[in-house]
Amino acid sequence: MGRQARKRSETGIHHVLLRGIDKRDIFLEDEDRQTFIQHLAQSREKGKFELYAYCLMDNHVHLLIKEGEEIGASIKRIAVGYAGWHNKKYERTGHLFQNRFRSEPVETEAYLLTVLRYIHQNPVKAGMVTNSGEYPWSTYNHYINYYQNQPSLIDAELIKAYLQTEAEFIEYMITTNDDECLEANPTKKYNNETFKKVIQKKYNIDNLNGLPIRERNEIIDKIYREQDISIRQLSNVLGLSKAMVERAVKGGDK
Numbered sequence: 001m002g003r004q005a006r007k008r009s010e011t012g013i014h015h016v017l018l019r020g021i022d023k024r025d026i027f028l029e030d031e032d033r034q035t036f037i038q039h040l041a042q043s044r045e046k047g048k049f050e051l052y053a054y055c056l057m058d059n060h061v062h063l064l065i066k067e068g069e070e071i072g073a074s075i076k077r078i079a080v081g082y083a084g085w086h087n088k089k090y091e092r093t094g095h096l097f098q099n100r101f102r103s104e105p106v107e108t109e110a111y112l113l114t115v116l117r118y119i120h121q122n123p124v125k126a127g128m129v130t131n132s133g134e135y136p137w138s139t140y141n142h143y144i145n146y147y148q149n150q151p152s153l154i155d156a157e158l159i160k161a162y163l164q165t166e167a168e169f170i171e172y173m174i175t176t177n178d179d180e181c182l183e184a185n186p187t188k189k190y191n192n193e194t195f196k197k198v199i200q201k202k203y204n205i206d207n208l209n210g211l212p213i214r215e216r217n218e219i220i221d222k223i224y225r226e227q228d229i230s231i232r233q234l235s236n237v238l239g240l241s242k243a244m245v246e247r248a249v250k251g252g253d254k
Contacts, residue, residue, distance in 0.1 A: 009105030013052070014071055015115045016063040017102040017182045018079060021095045025058045025231045028246065032086065033137050036061070039081040041153060047074035050155040052112075053119045055138040057126065058230045062119045062182070064106070066155075075101050104182050113162060113172065118181040120173050128232075132173055143169055195237045199223060208238055217248035224249050 020026040027033050033056050040063075044051050048068030055062045067074065083096040106112050123135040132140040139154050146156040147166035163169040200206065203223060208216045224234055224245075231249065235242040 009067075009107065011066070011105070011107055013064070013066045013106040013112065014103045015106055015119075015182050016065065016071070016075060017060060018063070018075065019060040019098050019102070021098050022225070023059055023230070024096075025246075026060070026082075026086070026096055027056060027058060028090070032089075035085055036078075036082045037153075039078050039085075043074050043077040043081070047077065049074050050158070051139075051153065052155060052159060053116050053139045055119045055122045055135075057122060057137075058232050062122060064112075064115055064119055066158075071103065102182055109162060113159075114179050115181050116159060117173055117175070117177065118179045121177075121179075140173065192233065192237050195229065195233065199237060208240065220245055220248035
């Protein structure tokens with residue numbers, strides 16, 4: 001069976017999801033995130049698309065854009081450019097992103113605002129921050145800057161037509177909701193305590209720190225490959241540092 005054709009957007013606006021292959025983290029350091037944003041800005045300039053929002057999570061990226069050139073060309077330019085830089089930095093080869101990005105058309109004003117809020121609330125709902133303004137790797141604060149007449153990377157005029165003041169923008173962005181847009185991990189998600197019980201039962205472990213390094217790392221790598229979990233959440237669940245989990249997944253400390 002062939003691939004399902006990508007749905008065209010009558011408005012030209014798309015909610016795009018770029019995800020790491022095999023759920024791998026695509027950002028390990030702040031420099032990585034800064035470099036991705038640079039590639040995003042360069043692609044925006046070349047592809048002539050309008051950028052309404054982004055949010056960089058550990059293993060995926062949300063974008064809200066209005067295409068200039070065909071959307072696939074713009075996303076490919078972003079992904080290929082960043083992946084090449086990332087692979088050179090970390091001395092790795094092969095794909096960084098899933099081969100085919102996911103997207104959904106945004107056809108109405110109401111859904112445009114819903115997706116914008118969904119993207120900005122991603123780190124809040126993931127438990128990384130308590131409010132969107134605390135997260136430095138989304139466009140939330142770019143909008144605040146725009147409303148305060150400060151330089152901003154985004155094309156905010158369309159959103160301002162609906163949320164005309166900073167107060168209206170903030171009120172809408174913080175509204176409690178059950179928005180479901182393009183999910184990064186559509187399979188069942190667990191909180192940390194539930195995941196801890198699942199892992200202890202399935203892998204029969206209580207204290208990884210007491211194991212030899214090789215055995216510990218093999219178990220960590222196995223969990224990461226078999227479970228729908230990010231390095232950040234796995235480090236929290238196992239009570240280990242994020243760096244220790246990253247080394248185990250990459251095959252270090254053997």
